[in-house]
Amino acid sequence: MSTGNLNYQFARLNTAEKLIVINVAVYIIHALVVYLFALNGNAIVRWFELPADFFDMLSQPWSLVTYSFFHGGLLHLFFNMLVLYYVGRIFLNLFGNRTFTNVYFLGVILGGLLFLLSYNVFPAFMGGRTSLIGASAGVTAVLIFVCAYMPNQEVRLLFFNVKLWHIGAFIVLMDLVMITADQNPGGRIAHLGGAVLGYYYARRLLNGQDIGKGFSALLDSLASLFKKQEKKAPMKTVYRKNGKTGKKSPDYQKESRQRKIDAILDKISKSGYESLSKEEKDFLFKAGKED
Known part of the structure; x- marks a missing residue:
């Protein structure tokens, strides 16, 4: 399959599917590089993981987002991508790719910030040198968003139907309980950060306010930096006909x-x-x- 065909196939995917492809690709490429060059498993990840120490994070601020593209193992990756695929289908039947991107990455960022805050404020976590990787905060944000936006919608779970808010409540409760019992409390804390973002985003959107507009504008500004400036088209003289054209204006249609x-x-x-x-x-x- 040619590169052009691969690019075409990738462009046809929705945002959730693109994120799955990117995460799987990062996992495979990282594993191959580590194996082929006989590197330590953390030699590459350490540049992208989110360190618990606040001052370490300041030396690699990009890690507040990049940590979400690396996973601790195949099962970690598999279950995150499985949930992202199914929840993404529900989400994108309701909203567009841009809203999905906002919820997912704002969930990643808030999950990372809550992780940082916890490990620099609460004595139970302070002192340990740990870090955060995985897409769970973003996945949880998307899942809880869907559960909060249409809480009474029923879905088939194994052999019985269950309302979405039941699923969301169970997931949040499990993360709260497992903070003290899990060997990975930082991951659970990040999940909760994503859950808070997803819930708040959904409830504000139901009230007519999109809290992700500023984030979308930031992404557009960053994207424009990587685009080549288009050549200015030669000036043309345009003659406007008097009278109505009979067509609705774009604003009215929108x-x-x-x-x-x-x-x-x-x-x-x-x-x-x-x-x-x-x-x-x-x-x-x-x-x-x-x-």
Whole structure:
């Protein structure tokens, strides 16, 4: 398969699927490099993991995000990516790729910050040299977002149906309990940071406020730094015809489309996803792909 074909196939994936591909690729490449060059297992990871010491983190600030692309083992990677795949499908049926990116990476960041805070404030954690890796905080943020946005929606879990808020409550409760019993309390704390972000984002969005707009603007600014400046097109003289064209303005079309999306999301929050008609589901799916 050619490089161009691979790029095309990758471009067709949604954001959740792209994150899965990137995480798997990082795991495989890291494992191969460590093996082929007979390196210590931590020789590469230490530059990307999030250290518990605040001043160590300041020397590698990128680790507040990059820690999420490395995993401690195959099972760690597998279960994170499995949950991300299924929850991502539900999420992206409701919202676009940009909202997903906001929730996921803000969850990663808040999970990392809560980890740092805990290991520099609470005596139970202070003194130990540890670090954080794994996508769990971002995955938990997406999962809890879905559970908080449509809590009464039922999903099939093994042999019985269960409401999403039951799943979310169980996961948060388990992380709280396992902080004192687990050998990896830092990971549990990061999960809780992601859960807080996911819950708060969903509840604010239900009230009409998207708390991720500033983060989206930051990502757009960073992306623009890597794009080549487009050549200015030669100036053209444009003649405007008098009279109405009979076409709706783009702003009107955008507002009309957004009102329809809001109405469908309100219906989901009150009656669940299954209450939607086939036309409404198709419209929501297409809208998510266009965002």
